[in-house]
Amino acid sequence: MVATDNVQKTPPEEATFNLVAYLKERQKLCDNALDRAIPIIYPEKIYEAMRYSLLAGGKRVRPILCLATCEMMGGTIEMAMPTACAVEMIHTMSLIHDDLPAMDNDDYRRGKLTNHKVYGEDVAILAGDGLLALAFELVALKTPANVNRELTLQVIVRLGRALGAAGLVGGQVVDLECEGKSDISLETLNFIHRHKTSALLEACVVSGGIIAGASTEDVQRLTRYAENIGLAFQIIDDILDITSTKEQLGKTAGKDQKAKKVTYPSLWGLEESRLKAQELVKVACAELEPFGDRAKPLQAIAHFITSRNN
Amino acid sequence: MVATDNVQKTPPEEATFNLVAYLKERQKLCDNALDRAIPIIYPEKIYEAMRYSLLAGGKRVRPILCLATCEMMGGTIEMAMPTACAVEMIHTMSLIHDDLPAMDNDDYRRGKLTNHKVYGEDVAILAGDGLLALAFELVALKTPANVNRELTLQVIVRLGRALGAAGLVGGQVVDLECEGKSDISLETLNFIHRHKTSALLEACVVSGGIIAGASTEDVQRLTRYAENIGLAFQIIDDILDITSTKEQLGKTAGKDQKAKKVTYPSLWGLEESRLKAQELVKVACAELEPFGDRAKPLQAIAHFITSRNN
Numbered sequence: 001m002v003a004t005d006n007v008q009k010t011p012p013e014e015a016t017f018n019l020v021a022y023l024k025e026r027q028k029l030c031d032n033a034l035d036r037a038i039p040i041i042y043p044e045k046i047y048e049a050m051r052y053s054l055l056a057g058g059k060r061v062r063p064i065l066c067l068a069t070c071e072m073m074g075g076t077i078e079m080a081m082p083t084a085c086a087v088e089m090i091h092t093m094s095l096i097h098d099d100l101p102a103m104d105n106d107d108y109r110r111g112k113l114t115n116h117k118v119y120g121e122d123v124a125i126l127a128g129d130g131l132l133a134l135a136f137e138l139v140a141l142k143t144p145a146n147v148n149r150e151l152t153l154q155v156i157v158r159l160g161r162a163l164g165a166a167g168l169v170g171g172q173v174v175d176l177e178c179e180g181k182s183d184i185s186l187e188t189l190n191f192i193h194r195h196k197t198s199a200l201l202e203a204c205v206v207s208g209g210i211i212a213g214a215s216t217e218d219v220q221r222l223t224r225y226a227e228n229i230g231l232a233f234q235i236i237d238d239i240l241d242i243t244s245t246k247e248q249l250g251k252t253a254g255k256d257q258k259a260k261k262v263t264y265p266s267l268w269g270l271e272e273s274r275l276k277a278q279e280l281v282k283v284a285c286a287e288l289e290p291f292g293d294r295a296k297p298l299q300a301i302a303h304f305i306t307s308r309n310n
Numbered sequence: 311m312v313a314t315d316n317v318q319k320t321p322p323e324e325a326t327f328n329l330v331a332y333l334k335e336r337q338k339l340c341d342n343a344l345d346r347a348i349p350i351i352y353p354e355k356i357y358e359a360m361r362y363s364l365l366a367g368g369k370r371v372r373p374i375l376c377l378a379t380c381e382m383m384g385g386t387i388e389m390a391m392p393t394a395c396a397v398e399m400i401h402t403m404s405l406i407h408d409d410l411p412a413m414d415n416d417d418y419r420r421g422k423l424t425n426h427k428v429y430g431e432d433v434a435i436l437a438g439d440g441l442l443a444l445a446f447e448l449v450a451l452k453t454p455a456n457v458n459r460e461l462t463l464q465v466i467v468r469l470g471r472a473l474g475a476a477g478l479v480g481g482q483v484v485d486l487e488c489e490g491k492s493d494i495s496l497e498t499l500n501f502i503h504r505h506k507t508s509a510l511l512e513a514c515v516v517s518g519g520i521i522a523g524a525s526t527e528d529v530q531r532l533t534r535y536a537e538n539i540g541l542a543f544q545i546i547d548d549i550l551d552i553t554s555t556k557e558q559l560g561k562t563a564g565k566d567q568k569a570k571k572v573t574y575p576s577l578w579g580l581e582e583s584r585l586k587a588q589e590l591v592k593v594a595c596a597e598l599e600p601f602g603d604r605a606k607p608l609q610a611i612a613h614f615i616t617s618r619n620n
Contacts, residue, residue, distance in 0.1 A: 046475045046483040097439060102412075102431035121412035122486050125435065129407060130479040132439065136446045137470025140463040149459035153450040156466060160447025165356045169440040173356040176432050 019300040023059075026067060029077065030060040033085050037138060049119040049127035050134075054092045056110045059308075061301070062087045062200065066208040068297045069222060072288075075147075075212030082142035083155055083211060086135035087204045090159065093128040093135075094168050094200075100124060103176070111250035135159065147211050155207045162203035171195025184262035190231075197237075198230025205298075221287050228284035229302045232277040236306055238263035239273055248309060277306045329610040333369075336377060339387065340370040343395050347448060359429040359437035360444075364402045366420045369618075371611070372397045372510065376518040378607045379532060382598075385457075385522030392452035393465055393521060396445035397514045400469065403438040403445075404478050404510075410434060413486070421560035445469065457521050465517045472513035481505025494572035500541075507547075508540025515608075531597050538594035539612045545587040546616055548573035549580060558619060587616045 034054055040047045063084030070080035099106040099114040100121060106114050116124035136156060143152045161167055175192045178184050205226040209219055238256065242265055246253045256263045265273045281302045288295035344364055350357045373394030380390035409416040409424040410431060416424050426434035446466060453462045471477055485502045488494050515536040519529055548566065552575055556563045566573050575583045591612045598605035 043475075043480055043484050043487070045487070046480055050475065093439075097435055100412075100435065102410075102435060122410075123483060125407055125410065125412060126479045126483055129403075129438070129442070129473070130475040132442055133470045133474030133477075133479065135470075137467050137474065140466035140470065149463060152463060153459060156450035157447050160443045160445075160450065163439070164443030164447065165353075165360065165440040167443075169436045169443065170353055170356055173433060173436055174353045177353070177355070 017296050017300060019297075019304060022297060022300070023064065023304070026064045027060045029067075029081075030063045030084060030088065031055070033081050034088060037085050037089075037134065045119065045123060046126060046130055049115060049123050050130050052112075052118060053096050053109070053115045053127065054089060054131065056112055058088070058092075058110060060088060061305075062091050062204045065201065065226075065298070065301065066204040068301065069205045069208030070212045071208075072291055072294045072298060073209045073212035073214045073218065075208070078144055079147050080208050080211050082138045083159075083207050084204075086139045086159060087200065087207070089131040089135040089138075090163050090168075091200060093131040094163075094172075096124050096128040096131075098172065103172075106252060108246070108251050111247075132163070143211070148213070151210050151213065154210050158203045158207050158210070162199040167195055167199035167203075171197075171199070178262070179259065182260050182262060186267060189262055189264070189267070193231060193234040194227075197234045198227055201230040201233065202226035221290070225284045225287040225298065225302075228280045228287070229305055232280040232284070232302070233305050235264045235273050235277040235280075236308065238265050239270060239277075240309065242270065244309065274306075281306050327606050327610060329607075329614060332607060332610070333374065333614070336374045337370045339377075339391075340373045340394060340398065341365070343391050344398060347395050347399075347444065355429065355433060356436060356440055359425060359433050360440050362422075362428060363406050363419070363425045363437065364399060364441065366422055368398070368402070368420060370398060371615075372401050372514045375511065375536075375608070375611065376514040378611065379515045379518030380522045381518075382601055382604045382608060383519050383522035383524045383528065385518070388454055389457050390518050390521050392448045393469075393517050394514075396449045396469060397510060397517070399441040399445040399448075400473050400478075401510060403441040404473075404482075406434050406438040406441070408482065413482075416562060418556070418561050421557075442473070453521070458523070461520050461523065464520050468513045468517050468520070472509040477505055477509035477513075481507075481509070488572070489569070492570050492572060496577060499572055499574070499577070503541060503544040504537075507544045508537055511540040511543065512536035531600070535594045535597040535608065535612075538590045538597070539615055542587040542590040542594070542612070543615050545574045545583050545590075546618065548575050549583055549587075550619065552580065554619065584616075591616050 038047055038051050038054065040051070066084040066087055067077050067080050071077065095109060096115045098104050099109055100116055107117055108114060115127055119127065136159070139152065139156055139159065163169065171192050171194070174188065175196060178188065178192070202223060205222050206219055209222045214222065240249060241253060241256045241263070244253050256266070264276070268276065284302045285299040288298055348357055348361050348364065350361070376394040376397055377387050377390050381387065405419060406425045408414050409419055410426055417427055418424060425437055429437065446469070449462065449466055449469065473479065481502050481504070484498065485506060488498065488502070512533060515532050516529055519532045524532065550559060551563060551566045551573070554563050574586070578586065594612045595609040598608055
C-alpha cells in the first residue's frame, strides 16, 4: 500500500521526464540552428573553419541550459535560440583560441584535429574572432520582437562580460600565469574556474531567464544555481582528465597531471572531489525548488553534469 | 572688389572651421573615454595589455568619424561615445591579432613594440578577445537612454558584421591567401580593402547616423560617403608604405614592396593612385552636400585622409 501511495503521489512529469530524450531533442534543435547561422560563401575558407569547430558535435550543454531556463521562466525556445547559438559560438571561439600553440597547444578536441591543425594558426585565430562577432550580431539581429529590446541589450551585456577580462579571458590569463606552478592556492584555483567555466555557464542560464522576463530575485536564484553547477562541472572535468582515456574524452587526457597542474582532485583527492561535486549539484537543485515541476529539466541537467563521462 | 565679394560670400563656418583644432579636441575626448573604459584590476596583466595597445596614441579617425556623423545628423557626442569607443576597440583588436607571428608578424605599431612583443602571444590573443567583448558590452550598457533601444541593437548588428567574416575577418583571410602572389586581380584587391578597411569605417559613419535617428535615405548617403573615403584611405596607406620611413609611419615601412604585394600604386603607379584618391574624396564630399554646413567636419576629415603623412 505504501509503495502504491508513493507512486501515485509522484507527479506525472517526474515519473516520465526522460533526460536522455530531452537532451537529444534539444541538441538537434541547437545543431540545426547553428548550422543555419553560418552559410558557406566567399571566402569559403573562413566560413568552413568557423563551421568545422562549431559543428564538431559538442554536447550543447550551454545552449540547452539557456533554452531550458527561458522555458522554465515562461518564455519560448524561439525567444532564446539566438542567444543559445551565441553562447555556443563564444564557447567554441574560446576553445579554438585556447588550443593554439601560443596557449595550451592542443592537437585534438572533440575527437577531431584542432582548428589550427586543419586550417593553420592564422585562420584559426580569425575563425575565433569571426564566431565572436557573429555571436553578438545574432543576438542583436535575430532575437524575436516579442522579447523586450532593453532585455536583449541586457543579454548582450551579460555575454560581453562573461567573455571578456571579467570572465573567460581573465580566467585564462590567470590559468596561463599558473602554468608549471605547483603552489597555487584554492583561492586562485577558484578564481580561474569561476571565470573560465562558471562565468559563461552563468550567462547562459541568466540570459535565458532575462529573455523570459525573470524578476531580480529570480535572476539571483538562477545565478546561484549556475555558480554551483559551474564549479561542479569543473571538478568533474578535472576528475575526467585523470580517470578517462583520450578516446572517451575526445581530447588529450592526463594533461593536468603531466603538467603538474593544481586541480581539485590534486588538492582534495578523487573521492572527496566527487562528493563535493555532488553536494554542489544538490545545492543548485534546491535553488530551483520554488519553480516546482518546471525546474525538472534544469535539475536533471545538474545531475547529468556529475554523472557524465566525457 | 571681386576678391572682397568672394570673401564675403564665404559662410563664416567655412572661413573659421579649424580641422586641426577640431581633431585635437575630439581626440582628447576619445582618449579620455577610452582610458575610463578600462580600469586596471586583478588580473592586472590582461587589463594592462588591453590598455597598452588601445591607448598607444592612435589618431582616433574611426571614433571621430562616428561622433562627427552623429552630430551632423542632429545627435550629441554623448549619444555616440560608447559606439565611438567600441569601434576603436574593434580596430585595435584587429591590429593586435594582425600583428601576431602567425599573421603579419610585425614588431612595431604606432611607434611602439607590438602587443605580443611586450606581453607574449598568448596574452596578446586574449587582449584582442577582451577588447572585442568589451566593445559590445560598452555599446549595450553605456549608450544613453535617449537613444532608441532598437537603434542601439542595429548598431551592434553593424559592428558585428563589420568585424566578422563579412567584414574585417573575411578581408584578412583573403589578404593572407594572396600573400606572396603577384597576380592578384583588381577585383580581389578591392574585396580585401572593402572588407579590411572600408567595412569598419562604414560602420563608424553609419552607426553614428543610426544613433541620431538618420532616415534610410540618409543612411545610404552616409554609406556612399564611407565607401569612398574607405578606398581613398587604403590607397593613401599603400602610397605611404612606399614613400614614408618607419619613423614617419610608426610601423615598418616598405613592407608591401618587400613582400612583392599587389597594391594600388603597384597597379596604377604613385601619381595615378594619388589622383584616384583625390577623386574618391571629392565624390565622398559631394554625397554630404544636402547636409549643408553641418557636413563641414566630415568633408574636412575626408580631405585630411588624402593629405596625411602617417
